[in-house]
Amino acid sequence: MNITNTIWRNCNAHPDRIAILYEGQPVNYGALRVAVERASARLAATGITRGDVVALSINSRLAYLIVLLALARFGAVATPVSVGLSEKQREELVAGARVHSIILDQDDGWRSNSSPVTRYLEAAALLAAPADGERFDVPPVVQGLDEEPWLIALSSGTTGRPKRSPQPHGRGTMLASISPRPDQDDEGRVYVFVSLGIEYGITAAMRQLYRGGTTVLTQTSRPETFFVSVQRDQPTRVVTTTGSASSLVAYAKKSLSESPKICAGIKSIMVAGSFVSPALREGIVNRICSRLEVDYGSTESGSLAMSTPETYALRPKSVGRLNAWVHAEAVDENDQPLPPGQSGLLRFKSPLVTKGYLDDEQATARAFRNGWFYPGDTGFVGAAGYLFLRGRVDHIVNLGGNKIDVRLIEQFLDDQPEIIESAVVPVNRGTGAQVLVAVVEARAPFDAEVLKRLCREHLGNVYVPDAIVKIDALPRNESGKVKRLALAASIKFSADQAVSTERKE
Template sequence: MNIVEAIGRNALFHPDSPAWIGPPGELTYGQLMGQVAWLASQLAAAGISQDDRVELQVFGARPMIVATLALAYLGAVSVALPKGNRGDGREELARACGVKFIVHNLPADRAQRLGTACPLISLQDLDAQRKAAPRVRMADVAPDALWRIGTSSGTTGQPKAMGFTAGALIVGAHLVRTVYPNFPTDRVLIAMGAGMPFAFHYWLRPLYAGAAVTVPETLVARDIFETLRRERITVMITTPSTAVDLANAASKPGSPYAEPTEHLRVLASGGGAITPATQAALRRHVCPGFTVNYGSSEGGLIAVADAALQETDPKCAGRLLPWMELQAVDDAGAPLPAGKTGRLRLRSPTMASGYIGAQAGEDAEGFRGGWFYSGDFGKVARDGRVYLSGRKSDVINLSGAKIDASRVEAVVAQDSLVTECAVLVVPGPRNKDILVVVVAAREPVDKEAIVQRCGDQLGAAWRPRAIVRVDKLPRNEAGKVMRERLRKNIRFGEGSTVQ
């Protein structure tokens, strides 16, 4: 088995069909496999062999896809670590992952900052030199062998490295197609950063189906809307941050993007919460078939909330997918009855095989007994609906009283004008903790009404001291709100006013 094999079959069956549409130009399936096979031979000549672990410091979606597939072609393990330099923790993580080579497309001065712990292989140099190299055969890989090492989104601190097997990837790609069908005639727009931990899985699924992967020039809303129309996109996958941008751009008075494109049948977003107001705007202006995904880097796609579920049960994170086992457990790890809230653990044929390196021995938030114990708390109804009550890391402490930030944010998000929100506890005057709500809204919000609603639904202790309106919340590449950055930007002016 090899994860590249299905793409190679597509290249033989319809070599002239588009596989890639986007910068720096279109590639057919035949051309894509030609580039993959050529690069695989060059990397083999440079010393990379089966089972070697190779870090990718590659920028740009297409170079990343070709390099990743070339390593998989050889049976090597691609290691996708956070982009960084020597001395920022990346080298230590690479060493823990057993990295033997680094493949990059950086300028020479930036490549030097990667360190000298292992050989560097420049994609630009390989392309410029065009040395003759013997063609190599596609490696035969065992289903339980690693093909990739990725990292968590890092929302709980230092990103954790985890392994993914070839068998789990192939099975997962075909299972997800039962939820989001891809056909050879589809054009699938992937609007997310090339370096995101789970982005590569989204690219592979349409390539397995013989569809065309499409990438916009930039992640600016205007460029995405133009790509949707010009390329007649049928399926789009994106992050909460980009989804909010699309909703805001389409909702502006006189927007040229106010009406959904006729070809787009599915728009899916995952990685973070989206307010009901933004969900409604996306269904109205971008795609009536907007869906919200709940998942994790370790577990993959877990549950999906379609448009109907969003409207009828807005508190639901989605319905559990058929191949997923999801349980709420108590502090001792014992399963709780359906509908009872506890820590969520999951098991599936598509999940990561475990943490690698320094995190491999962790069991507080990790892999135990075939299960992945997440940091999420919630409950699972008998009919498969999943309800989240927040993360352990998001519990806020206000003068001894504790509550999950997501509960407060859910109440704030009931305002139809709020497109994004985040709740913070910040030290105020005389170092007294103060509850602050940061909202992004298209128009000024009724702050007094929000404060009153929080008090009515959550208790007087959870009435925000201040509500700060911003244009947009800062999010990381995966779409998670960067609370610490918000917290650092909160300032107190005269009379203890918040700025």
């Protein structure tokens, strides 16, 4: 098995069909095959071979996809090293993944100090048109790679230190072959409005290539880029993160009143990455697409549950119904299953669950036990397979002996009409005491004291934030999840104990 097999079948069967629309420029399946084979030959000529780990720091999403497929074709392993990371973060990822080679953009002057990096290659040179007289020795598509990784994906990394998750060819093939969506007819144009450097993004693109459909890609995930592409490329479906969706809604509200007309051809939008607040849901439905689908899952598990307009109408507090191939349980502190409807630590079984993390035995032992995956979420499974989340184990804050689940505060604040989304983090005051601060994106002016009073009345005294402050946009990673450590570090108390945020990108 090789994860690229189905793609080559589509390239041979439908060479003139459009595979990629990149910034409005079509790349058909035949041209995609030629570009991948050319890059594959050039990569193999440098000495890269089966099992070698190659870091990709490529800004162009089309170039990234071609190089990724070229490496997978002959059994090399890719790992993303985002161009947006600091040199220190890049260095840590390269060292941890034991990178053999690094592929960079032409203007990227970064060089790693980590061994065993042996060479640096320019993406543009790998993809360039053939020189006069240049001949290519295209390596064969290596088979039998079922249990070997094609990608070392990075977890969402809300703490700033993402874990490395090897993704085998067999698992990747299943992931691209099945969909949590009830309607799997994706032969139209799917706009993957998310970085391909995260597994959610590359899986969406691979799934579309497996079906022989067209994937719409753009260079960036800026809101203005999205609406230009929608008008020009006419996608029928959008895949993005909650963070990007929030930016789209804010941009449309402020600068593009005609967004519903521009987006009229979009049949559905699927988001993933974090909780969709009522305000964000309303904004997406009214300004982008009325059919909102929310995918609950992770890098380690793939999709676990899906919320659709139909399931939301029946169980609005759930994250949707479990996918047919997923089994879930809530367990107590002794790892014993709890009765249906009783909240506990959630665990999941699925053929799409990976086996662990690279060189992190402690994290692997915590998350993968006896065939189950423990993502760290708490909640319960209700009737008919509906999944309900209550919070996260790592969102439990101990203040003065009181264990507080900050997600309860966030859910309550998110339900208030003035609030789009909130994040509650523990912060040290200048006095040394630790307090809770709620940072909110708001769509209307709010009275912080009134919100605190409501928290006290509905949740109890220990669930009242010490301060509630407004921010233009919560800091997020590529997956759309809030970077809580960065947010907490940005919160400052003045001498008179006034609180503010100091955003540092």
